[in-house]
Amino acid sequence: MLPLFTFGLVMFETEKKRIEERIQETFLQNEIPIPEDWGWAPIPFAGEWGISTSFFKVAAQEARAGKQINIGQRAQEIAALVANHLGLPEGFSRVEAVKAYMNLYFSSAEYSRRVVDTVLTEQDQFGNGVSKGERVMVEYSQPNTHKAFHVGHLRSAILGDVVCRILEAAGYNVVRANYYGDIGLHVIRWLWNYMRHHMDEPPPDRDVTRWMGDLYAEATRRLEEDPDLEAEVRTIYTRWDQDDPEVVALWEKTRQWSLRGFDDMYAVLDIPFERLYSNSEAEKPGKKFVQELIEKGIALDERPNGPVIVKIDEQLGLKKEKYRVLVILRSDGTALYATEDLALAKIKFSEYPDLVKSVYVVDVRQSLHFQQVFKTLELAGYDWATRCVHLPYEIVNLPGNVTMASREGTVVLLEDLIREATARAREIVEQKNPSLSEADKNTIARQVALGAIKYPMVARENTKVATFDWETALDFEGQAAPYIQYAHVRANSILRKLEHALPVVNAPVYELSPAEVELIDLISRIPGEIQRAAAEYKTLHITNLAYQTAKAFSDFYNQCPVLSAEEDIRTFRLQLVAATRQALANLLALLGISAPEVM
């Protein structure tokens, strides 16, 4: 059963209900069984606007019940029967039964005005669902301190941010969470290198994250050259574990440097967080929790000869291996990611007991890990464990399917990407709009660059590997964010030329052209697509719709003159342009991309 909100039909709920009742009457009168599942779809022909349904399922049901029929023919018969009985409902201009489908074409006058008026009334709220009164937490980004922030880290940050924006628009109360990897062997290696070779060196004013990453790479190099030095690293780890004041103080100070660098980057990217967690804070609760699991008999303590483990499949009585074995504490008693993840989930639900979902935006390589963690929590008796969701995404690779690695020096740093993209966008603004002020040119360049960077991260299936290459990243044409921004700019440009205020209500509606119908149709789908995207955690539905709407507007722009049109047409077109500008701005906002006025 398809949810009713699918395909933006939310705007026409009342009409649809009435029609469904009439269809049921037809079925009863003709002794046709009423099908279990019923679905409406938009009419898929460009420039045609309306709703459509098919009767294959009903006919197939009759065939299964023993009737000797040709399903295709019978379905068409039923479609014709229903269409006849239905007549022409109010608000529709045409009803047809064709190829077993019944197509109901909207009467453009009434519906187009309704769509345009709704957008212009609701403005930046257009598309948003009513509050669901439910809270959802989304954890995303999860950068490691003392390391660089590269393009590969971008997907979680941007995907998570956009998922949050979509959930908020859909009517959820969203808690945006980050989870810093601020302790672990990588951090200690960094500290070791700093203490031995850079003690008291201050971080640079700019590009702190790059510098942190450089020192980390240096540490790795030194340790590779002389593996014996690992002993020194382990000594520092022990000192940290035992709360040695010198090590802890240095750790806290340097950790702040990374966090400051991340804050700067999140500010540039316009990616906010509400609750910050770190694995250092989950470490001690994690160890305590492991102890509880041992006492409950869920975990098996093999120390000192082995680690603490949970034999999940055995606990569940599974014959085939599925969840396998999860190691939750090292044999030397130090914590693992799993230790901390168990505790963190508990912390989240004790802070927000009403979470209906706790989402983890983490790359796909950790799928098994999260299944294990969630299942272990379930075994421990926490009913909220089933509300934990791993939202996996594929990683960002370099051309040739090469994974970025700091050690290989193949990483593309976020700072560099933003700088390059902005410079490129700046050149183009200079060509297109030389008369703008320097400040405006810079702002626009920044908006275009960030849009171009963000869009490809959310405009593909989460489960598909993204490939980063400079050429594509710096291409501002075609199916990309600048195309959508440009459509917004053009709409704005028409409206700016108005001498008087936009006429607000009851613009007369004339016989609309296909380009106009297409545009209105797409705008009307926004509320439904937001719900669908939220239900499936799929940003792709929004990028698709944003691109299609921009494309429809470009068609309209080319085919339908606005300012030079005669009075009646002009009035409605102006409203349509205003509605489109609003719709595009709202869609871009959902993607965390700014909508420039000029570019």
Next chain:
RNA sequence: GCCCUGGUAGCUUAAUGGACAGAGCAACGGCCUUCUAAGCCGCAGGUUGCAGGUUCGAAUCCUGUCCAGGGCGCCA
């Protein structure tokens, strides 16, 4: 060995089990004294990896197989 993803035009990709598989890039040919050409139009380009099956109907579901990537008790 077991498990999870993906495989659609030269490249990047879209498509709720449904009406002719839709775009962008690249190539080629057009369109700026007309609301910004970061645009538009045209032209091409596909046995949806392969083989079976389910279904009235399969890119989509199932089975097998090939290719690519990933995961699998003390990495994160």
